[in-house]
Structures are given as structure tokens and as C-alpha cells.
Amino acid sequence: MTGYVVLAGVLLAGALLFVVAMLGRRMLAPRAPTRAKLTTYESGVDPVTGGWAQTQVRYLAYAFLYVVFAVDAVYLFPWALVLRDAHLGVASLVEMGIFVAALVVGLAHAARRGLLTWVGTASASRSESPR
Template sequence: MVNIFDNKEYLSFFCFIFFSLFFCVFMLFLSSLLGGKSLSRYKHTPFESGIAPVGDTHLHFSVKFYLVAMFFVIFDMEALYLYVWSVSIVETGWTGFIEAFIFILFLLLSLFYLVRIKALNWTHK
């Protein structure tokens, strides 16, 4: 049975986390202590090049924008995985090739599914 506190690598990791959190809290405290405070009626009004805002600032976007953004993030992870695979292709050998093939096949099937259910179609039904 391995005790995790016997290894000095864990101790250095926990020290790093502790000092990082301490430094963040210290900087936030210091900025709130030394920072200027302004109380005026114009503090929370939007400012755009000296021009007063006109109309409503809330824009309504279609849900399709969010869907395409999520699809982009999902399929962008493919590029990261394939980059790591291409760098370590010699070490992974045929096993890595088969895993990458299965991964690409899975992504292609999911892309065909998205096209089939018309998730990428911008026209109205």
C-alpha cells in the first residue's frame, strides 16, 4: 500500500496549490484595500465613446447560434486528439492507429447524424 504523503512530489504540488491560492486572495485583498472607491450616479451607466445609449441593449439570438458553437467545440476537440496522436504515432503503433480510426469513425457517424436530423440546417421548417 502506497502512502501518498511519503512522496515529495505530492508535497510540492500541494505547496504550489496553497501558495497560488494564497497569492490570489492576497492580490484581491490588496486591490480592495488600496483601490479607489467612487460613488456617483453615473458609475453604473454604460459608456460608449461619449454617446448616450439609445434603445434596448438586449439582443435576442437564435438557438441555432448556440448549437453551432457547441458543435464547433465538440468537433474542435477532434483536432486536439488527432494532433497528440500524430505526434506520438511511433510510440502508439498499430494500437494507436486503430484507436484513432475508431475515433474518426465515431466523429464521422456523429456528423452524419447531425446532418440527418438537420441540426446544421439554417432554414425554417
């Protein structure tokens, strides 16, 4: 039963911290609403037409590459500690092999689609070509 009391205390402390932070922000943040500040703004696109607008798919590619490069780092560091245990060593090695294989497949897919090319080099090489 004490585990539930501790969990309830942590949840209550988290909720209290959230409420205190929001009230502190409300009291300390400057307020100077203007017409420009009150307009809708999302992802760097000003609303100039209706609710539907085309967005570039490259943002999805950035999210995909973030998962490939960041999640593996989050998973690899704790795995290095688990590998030291004699009972979990072989099982975790197999699991990590499967995980790294899935990441390599994702990275190969990104490379095949040209997502790993630096954007600045492609535009710079086109601008330096003789006319």
C-alpha cells in the same frame, strides 16, 4: 512523499495566484455602477418578463459543432507523436480510427440536420429573389 509536497506547492501557488489576481482586479477596475449596469443580462436577452423564456436551440448546435471541430484537433496533434512509438503505434491507430469514426458520425448528423449551411447565404439568397 516529495511528489505530494510538489503537488501541494503547485496547488498553493495556483490558489495564491488566483487570490492576487482577484485582489488586483478589485483594486484596479473602475467602478461606476448605474441602474442599467446593475440589471440582469444574459446571452444578449434583456429580462422583460418572468424567469422563463424560450431560447434558440441553435446555441446547442454551435456547441456540438465546436466539439466536433475543436476536440478532434486537440486529440490529433498528440496522437501524431504517439504514433511514432513502435509499441503504441497499432493500438493508437485503432483508437484514433474509433475516435474519427465517432466524429464523422457527428459531422454527418450535423450535415443531415442542415447545421453546416452558412447562415448568411440562406438569408441573402432569399432577399435577392425577384418580387
